[in-house]
Amino acid sequence: xxxSTLLTARDRIQADxxxxxxxxxxxxxxxxxxxxxxxxxxxxKLKEMNPDTRRLAYALMExxxxxxxxxxxxxxxxAQMDAAIAGQ
Numbered sequence: 348x349x350x351s352t353l354l355t356a357r358d359r360i361q362a363d364x365x366x367x368x369x370x371x372x373x374x375x376x377x378x379x380x381x382x383x384x385x386x387x388x389x390x391x392k393l394k395e396m397n398p399d400t401r402r403l404a405y406a407l408m409e410x411x412x413x414x415x416x417x418x419x420x421x422x423x424x425x426a427q428m429d430a431a432i433a434g435q
Contacts, residue, residue: 348413350420352406357424359403361431368400373432375404379411380425 356376360369371392393401415421 348410348415348418348420350410350415350418350424352403352410353415353421353424356403356407357428357431359400360428364431364434367395368397370432371396372400372404372407373428375407376425376428379407380416380421382416 353376356372360373363369364373374392393404396404
């Protein structure tokens, strides 16, 4: 499975973990990672994303549909994002 979209999101988050765009992406990714949560994400948040971030968000949603969150690679990359957001 090609997780390059997730890696792009990780790189953006790691580059500036406190930016609004990074936090929006991170929230989306964390939501997509919890299947029992019903993937509840306020779609109005898409309005807060710039066009480039929104395209990345759509690609991440497609990756979720293809089963990305069930892959060990997804979980490893999300752990790297968690560390970036935590300032580690």
